[in-house]
Amino acid sequence: MKKTIVLFTIPLLMLVFVSCSGNESHIPEDQILARVGDHVITAREFQLNYEFGFPHLMQGENRKEEYLHRMIAELLIAQRGYELQIDTLSSIRNAVQTMREERVIEEVFNHFVLSNIEISRKEIEYEVNKTAVSVQFRYLPAANRTHAERLRQQLLEDSFETVAAQFVTDVFDATNDQIAERFTSRVTKAVDVNPELISHLQDLELHTPSEPIQYQDQWYIFMVHNIIRTPLSPxxxxxxxxxxxxxxxxxxxxxxxxxxxxxxxxxFNVETNRSTFERIVPHLFELYEQGTPAGTLWNRISEGRRTESYYRELYAVRSEPLVYTSIGTWSVERFFRTFNTGRYQLRPDTPESFTLRFSDVIALVVRDVVLLEKARAERLEESFDVQRDIRRWQDKWVFQETRNRILDTLAFNNDVVMQFVNSESSPYPEQIRGRSFNDYQEGSIHRFRRDFLAQALMNAAEEFKQIHKVTINYAMLDTITVSQSSANPNMSLQVFNQNSNRMAYPVLDPIW
CATH class of the missing domain: 1.20.5 (Single alpha-helices involved in coiled-coils or other helix-helix interfaces)
Incomplete structure (x- = not known):
């Protein structure tokens, strides 16, 4: 048997991507806020990082300046990582490849969809007017179109209250008005009504029954009962x-x-093979119960078949057809060679939810192969914005790996932390210093350890400044406006990618 899926595919084609250099020489000087060696931070990058990050954790008087200095420190440490060739680690390369595919897919929609959106002044005025209109409507459900036509004819000849009373046969001891109220909506702002329903109501005259309408798999007759318009000032x-x-x-x-x-x-008329799908799902669920694997699954399956039964079962059906198209077939092996676990999240919460999600994932994997080919044809992967975004994420991952290596070299115990707290260069006031370790509460010890590690990283960044020159345009920094909640200035907003669950923008690590 075959099971039709929503999205479709063409054969997988190799994509050749340019290196993610970021093309920083192409950035106009009037957009550059800071230079860190041969890297730059633009005003817009700072603004996005700040607004989607955690600036409320900065303790200095000038949050923007302190935030920028931390961004510079991260970039200095990342540059040290590049010198150590940390960007060549398989974990970094896999993450960058995953990000590259994700960002190029986004650029496909930017190029073919978002760039073609046009919004007229008339459309805006109509939408604004909707916010000033509230509507109340009446309705009668019908068993089918013929029944709906009969109800409409009755409503043309008699009042809604009378027709509704005749329609309802299971209500006793109720007046016609009470019955009519049962089929009358509350007064609702037009913008809060389902757009499909509004499209049916907007051209109706007051108290006039509509033609039979099929709405959400049910036939209805609608009547606009009341319209309230609120005056709008300029x-x-x-x-x-x-x-x-x-x-x-x-x-x-x-x-x-x-x-x-x-x-x-x-x-391309794509379908999934139901029998193959149902054979692999239980074993894939068992695999994911052990933890989400990294990268593509095929190497894990081919190597693990000697030790785990779920790997053996998946390997055994490697040649079975999983996805059919009008121009070819995807085997199980081909799918698992293509499926990137970092881009398509699967969680083994329940077998039922896992099965539904995996069905969606198959559709997305196949769809994205097609979109990546469209990107290759248009050379979208070479776009400056695409390369810049990929480079920002690569810098972040190289920084994090380099940071971990720096911290791993530290002698880190309670004695070292207390020396930091009580030293002449201690960041703490005198009333906090001079005590023994056991005199502090657990929360204070945690803060001391965090501050000690953060200071160690800042010291490392200062050393790297001897190699990589840093310049800051403070005049530009003063002109940058950043959004924050007037109700709660310490509130932060994070946006995540729906499929990968990755943050939409790489931000400064909240706690070093």
């Missing part, structure tokens, strides 16, 4: 126009993305 209109444009943009982006994927994939 300030309201201007203020709501910004929000309305964002709503329209997001709505169109979702609609156009779905249309783009459908138009791209439909010609």
């Amino acid at each position: 300030y309201d209109i201007a203020n709501r126009s910004v929000s309305a444009r964002k709503v329209l943009y997001n709505t169109k982006a979702m609609q156009m993305a779905a249309e783009f994927v459908n138009e791209t994939m439909t010609p």
